[in-house]
Amino acid sequence: MDWREEYRDQGFVVVENVLPHDLIDAHIVDVAALLRKYGVFDAAALSALPMAVDDELMVAVLDLHQEGEAARGLIFNRIIGSLLRQLFEAEPSLAFARSALWGPGDMRAHVDTAFRSPEPPYGVCRTWCALEDIHPESGRFYLLPGSHRSLAPKLCGEVLAERPDLMALYEQMVLQPQSCDAKSWMRLHNRAWPFVSAKVADRIEEAEKVAFQLNKGDIVFFNPSIAHGAFSCADASLTRKMMLCEWTANGASDFALSPEALRSCVRLPLRREDNLVDIGPRIAARAAR
Numbered sequence: 001m002d003w004r005e006e007y008r009d010q011g012f013v014v015v016e017n018v019l020p021h022d023l024i025d026a027h028i029v030d031v032a033a034l035l036r037k038y039g040v041f042d043a044a045a046l047s048a049l050p051m052a053v054d055d056e057l058m059v060a061v062l063d064l065h066q067e068g069e070a071a072r073g074l075i076f077n078r079i080i081g082s083l084l085r086q087l088f089e090a091e092p093s094l095a096f097a098r099s100a101l102w103g104p105g106d107m108r109a110h111v112d113t114a115f116r117s118p119e120p121p122y123g124v125c126r127t128w129c130a131l132e133d134i135h136p137e138s139g140r141f142y143l144l145p146g147s148h149r150s151l152a153p154k155l156c157g158e159v160l161a162e163r164p165d166l167m168a169l170y171e172q173m174v175l176q177p178q179s180c181d182a183k184s185w186m187r188l189h190n191r192a193w194p195f196v197s198a199k200v201a202d203r204i205e206e207a208e209k210v211a212f213q214l215n216k217g218d219i220v221f222f223n224p225s226i227a228h229g230a231f232s233c234a235d236a237s238l239t240r241k242m243m244l245c246e247w248t249a250n251g252a253s254d255f256a257l258s259p260e261a262l263r264s265c266v267r268l269p270l271r272r273e274d275n276l277v278d279i280g281p282r283i284a285a286r287a288a289r
């Protein structure tokens with residue numbers, strides 16, 4: 001099967017042994033040095049940071065991924081670029097990249113985006129990169145295969161049915177596409193996504209969660225509409241070194257966002273028609289009942 005078929009069906013593919021270990025090691029040195037500046041030597045110190053300092057650190061982490069030589073070498077890896085180009089059928093652009101040395105703790109299942117088509121051509125993809133051999137007890141990343149197709153569109157439809165304000169936005173985009181632009185799409189996404197994501201954890205079974213043994217340099221390419229999260233960490237002394245990137249298809253290359261935009265994680269404009277889930281038939285069927 002073409003790997004893109006697998007990505008379409010399952011919502012992810014795991015690609016082994018992509019990132020060179022020497023670059024990973026250099027990047028980890030940079031990340032650890034930055035964390036040290038904030039007095040962070042372990043997971044406990046990180047979670048004890050006051051919120052304002054934590055926000056400042058996150059900005060510094062995003063900056064490191066924009067400027068750091070090792071970070072850029074990892075992010076703009078030739079294999080990653082080639083796979084994203086095949087997925088997007090367009091040039092990929094980085095929306096943001098960040099790394100972490102410890103797991104986030106028990107992270108409930110959620111989706112990172114809503115109202116994007118689960119079918120190609122894709123508008124967005126995330127890459128979860130293992131920066132060490134991930135210990136099984138360190139809070140492994142999990143996904144629910146196929147949920148970008150079976151669950152996410154259903155939840156989008158439910159949220160629209162429950163929220164007339166969001167339904168009005170959606171209908172305007174579908175019925176009057178000429179009056180809408182990428183900003184309309186972002187408005188719908190930004191307002192609706194928290195409601196969609198909040199529904200995920202109650203609608204899945206524990207047994208559906210799938211995690212992989214990931215080794216240093218392996219990457220999971222995943223559709224951010226797939227339900228995913230992280231298991232809790234069984235041993236606080238364990239690290240879980242990873243880098244997460246979000247990529248969009250928009251024809252621009254390299255870092256298209258200004259640092260200011262990166263800081264607020266503003267995404268680049270997307271072509272509306274490529275990214276809307278067609279849930280019109282679902283809505284019509286509901287109205288007919």
Ligand SMILES: O=C(O)CCC(=O)C(=O)O
Pocket residue numbers: 103104107112140141142228229230244
């Ligand atoms: O850190 C992880 O393993 C999960 C990351 C994640 O789910 C997210 O950033 O949305």
